[in-house]
Amino acid sequence: MLRADIALIGLAVMGQNLILNMNDHGFVVCAYNRTVSKVHDFLRNEAKSTKVIGAESLEDMVSKLKSPRRVILLVKAGQAVDDFIDKLVPLLQPGDIIIDGGNSEYRDTTVTNLLQAQRDYFGAHTYELLSNPGHFIHTNWTGHGGNVSSTSYNA
Secondary structure, three states, X not given: OOOEOEEEEOOOHHHHHHHHHHHHOXXXXXXXXXXXXXXXHHHHOOOXXXXXXXXXXXXXXXXXXXXXXXXXXXXXXXXXXXXXXXXHHHHXXXXXXXEEOOOOOOOOHHHHHHHHHHHHHHOOOEEEOOOOOOEEEXXXXXXXXXXXXXXXXXX
16 A cells, blocks of 8 residues: 555545645645545546555544554544644554644644644653754653743753
8 A cells, every 4th residue: 555655634625735845745635525526526636646545534534644654634624623732642642743834823722732732742841952053951740730840051
């Protein structure tokens, strides 16, 4: 079975064109849309004779991805993004990536909470400053109203 490098959810004009562009640059893309008939139509028409593969469910889509899994969301901003994130998180593994490629507001609480959940899940509280190689920061996320403390050290 052909495994996809990346998946894209949302087959409106932008989603279709981004999939075709990635395909043109050598990536195998898995296309998914909540309305599955759009996936079938896209594969029969615009994506005919390409390496684009389709999925009929989120589980099917995730099963067709190489690890680490990469999923782009190109869906309507707001609740649709939140809904897809909620459905995707249980299907993904540590190291997998969700990219919101739409117009979501950066202060979206679900995205913020997802990022914090990822930090907690991966223990990613220690990170190196790109502006100061060898200098690491450890952040203690208390989870109580944004109270944060940090320490730094040189490696």
